[in-house]
Amino acid sequence: MSIRAKVFTIIFVLFASLGVADFFVQRFVVYPSFLELENHEAGQNLQRIFHAIDRENYHLERICRDWATWDDTYDFMTTRSEVYKTSNLYDEALDSISVNVMIYCAEDGTIVWSNARDTAQQSSLALELLQKGRIAPDHPLLTMTAEEDGVNGVINTERGPLLFATRRILRSDGSGPSNGFLIVGRFVNPAMVETLSAQTRIPFEIVYPYVEERMACGTSGVTTAHIDNLDYFTRKEGKFVRVCSAYNDPAGRPIFSIQYLFPREITQKGIASIRYAMILVISSGLIVLVILNVLLQAVVLRPLQKLTNHASRLRQEEDYAQRLDLRRGDEVGVLADSLDNMVQTIRERTEDLKRANEQLTLLSMRDGLTGIPNRRMFDDSLKQEWRRAMRDKTPVSIILGDVDFFKDYNDAHGHLQGDQCLIAVAAVLQQQMNRPADLVARFGGEEFAIILADTGTDGAEHVAQSLRQAILDLHLEHGHSDAAPCLTMSFGVASMVPQPEDGDEGMAELLHRADRAMYQSKRLGRNRVIVWSDEQPESPSL
Structure with a gap:
């Protein structure tokens, strides 16, 4: 393909990429921001409704406080x-302060006086709550701590x-x-909803009794949202968004749900703005790409093609000894010289990195103090040996050893001497291994672990006794050891023939058995070898 054809191909790809990128930006960045703004404003409107209801509760609380104090x-x-x-307690008094329910009750909840009114019809109401003559102390109306002077909220009644x-x-x-206690109440009825709708300028409705499906705006196409401490749900319905949430009682139980329709004007304006922006971006991009086609082909594309071919050869052949040697006095020439220098640097760095990685791999598998394999190499080796033994149906054994009274040794001789002690112990354990497949590792602190491939219990016990000696x-x-006048170790031995049903989890059980056996050897006086058996205690005490 000719360079000109490539230029046109690149221009077309760039133009298509620009269009696709612009579409994705508008669709997945700009448009969601309008949705977020729409949901946020819908949530703010819902907050205004909740605040309006809370203000009604606040007014009730002020009336109640004035009468009670x-x-x-x-x-x-x-x-x-x-x-x-x-x-004070005549019907017109309650009607004048728009209170539907007023109750005086003693400390034990016995009702001393009560009245329930329909303030709109100015008539009496019958409430089951009042007919019992007493309010239970754990009723939401009386649920408050000894330090609180009052409580407010909303409850269910047969009248709403x-x-x-x-x-x-x-x-x-x-x-x-x-x-x-003095209790005053006001029903959340259509008249209150109409008043609050006028105050907030948000036509809303109260859904009662509470139905979870309606509170969540239905069962499909619903989105959950959150603003401040308010959780709510939204569902798109054409040019509107239905917004729903629950109003809870003091215990956090939903009593009724609130719904209203929020017009989607923000989103519609956002879609129009996105459409205009896309047209502008695509038109501008087309003009710029045409100009770039001319300039790039005349000034940049031809020498860059040579650079590209050279870079491709480097990538494919990985021969960093190649050099471009492009003699130019402009930026392309500087780029070519920089590429040659970079290739030389990459060659040197690659060799250094390869050597460093080899050294790091070796260090990551070795204990920094003793030079023997560390826990990581032990775990990897145990996994390999476990799976090999599972295939071959041969036993694998683990010996765990712990230096007796090592802390006392450290305290008496110092940490530097303690380090030398561990180095000497590691060297002796390593010298006792006669097979290449056997592995001695520092398990942690003064603990050492040995993997014995294709070795049963008797053979492992024999090796452990040799190590102890x-x-x-x-x-x-x-001099601070209770086991002997010189340094000793306690060993625990466990052996298993891996079964397919054990899986890799059997390795943990094998280690657990060796650990239990080692601690049993410590419990029995140290400086000994104990082979795991079922009779050993689960949690040895030292």
Whole structure:
């Protein structure tokens, strides 16, 4: 393909890529931002509705507080004064403050006086709550701590949800003790909803009784959202978004759901803006690409083609000894010289990196102090040996050894001498291994682990006894050991023939058995070899 054809191909690919990129940016970046803004504003409107209902509750709480913190009310709870009833508790008084329910009850919940009114019809109402003559202490109306003076919220009644406020009855100066409770309530009815809709300028509806499906705006096409401490649901319905949420009682149980339709004007304007932006970007991109086609082909494409071919050869052949040697006085020439220098640097760095990786691999598998394999190499080797033994149905054994009273040795001789002790122990253990497949590793601290391939219990015990004797033969003085006057080790031996049903989990069991056997050897006095058996205690105590 000619360079000109390549240029046109690149221009076409760039143009198509620009269009696709612009589409994805608009669709998955810009458009979601409009949706997010739409959902946020829908959530803010829902917050305004909740705040309007909360304000109603606040007004109720103020009315309740004014009536409950009053000497006359306090005395009424003691004297049951008829004068107080005549002067304050007549029907018109409740109607004037738009209170549907007012209850005076004693500390034990016994109702002293109550009234329920339809303030719109100015008629009495019958409530099951009042007919019982007593409110249970654990009823939401009376659920408050000893430190609280009141509680408010919403409860279910047979006549619909009831906003309520409860206050302890105290004297006018706020002193006590409490002489009962005053409860005032207002029904969440269509009249209240109409009033609150006018106040918030948001037409909404109350769904009662509470139905979870309706609270969640249905069962399909629903999106959950969150603003501040309010969770809500949205569902697209043509040019509107239905917004739904639940209003909870003081215990967090949903009582009724709130729904309203939010017009999708923001999204519609966003779609129009995206459409105009895409047209502008594509038109501008087309003009720029045509100009670039001319300039690139005349000034850049031909020398860059040579650079590209050289880079391709480097990638395919990985022969970093090749050089481009393009003699030009412009930026392309500088780029060519830089490429040659970079290739030389890559060649040197690759060789250095290869050597460093080899060294790091070796270091990552070796213990930094003793030079023998570390826990990582032990785990890898055990996994390989376990799977080989599973295939061949041969036993594999593990010996775990721990230097006895090593902490006391460290305390007496110092950490530097303790390090030398570990180095000597590791060297002796390594010398006792006669087969290339056997592995000695530092398991952690003063613990060492040995993998014996194709070795059963008897053979492993024999090797462990040889190791124990070899440590004794070091004659490293240890005056703080209760096991012997010189350095000793305790060993635990376990052996298994891996079965297919064990899987890799059997390795953990084999290690667990060796560990239990080692700690049993410590419990029995140290400086000994113990082979795992079922009779050994699960959690040895030292």
